[in-house]
Amino acid sequence: MALSFAHDIRPLFRDQDIACMTPYGFDLSQLSDVRMNAALIYERLAEKTMPQDGAWSDENIAKFKQWLDDGMAE
């Protein structure tokens, strides 16, 4: 089954990620904002410069990439 935002991706964003990034122009809790900024978000996750206080596991980074490549399902 394809990965979905609600089930697979949204839970990866913590409250502090959402709070930190909203002033930078996107709300990580909102599908529309994550879709619009997905390439930029993936770039930061993959280079491990975001989240600032600790990179995601390679497994979760790969999960985000797969969700992106599969068309960013709701």
Ligand code: HEM
């Ligand atoms: C999964 C979590 C996070 C993601 C996906 C994320 C993503 C991003 C992205 C894509 C940018 C570049 C924005 C742009 O160029 O317009 C950025 C910048 C920034 N983020 Fe995050 N972020 C996350 C968590 C955090 C947290 C927890 C903090 C604070 C502790 C933070 C603080 C910042 C700051 C200060 C910048 C601007 C400076 C810079 O570009 O390095 N972010 N983030």
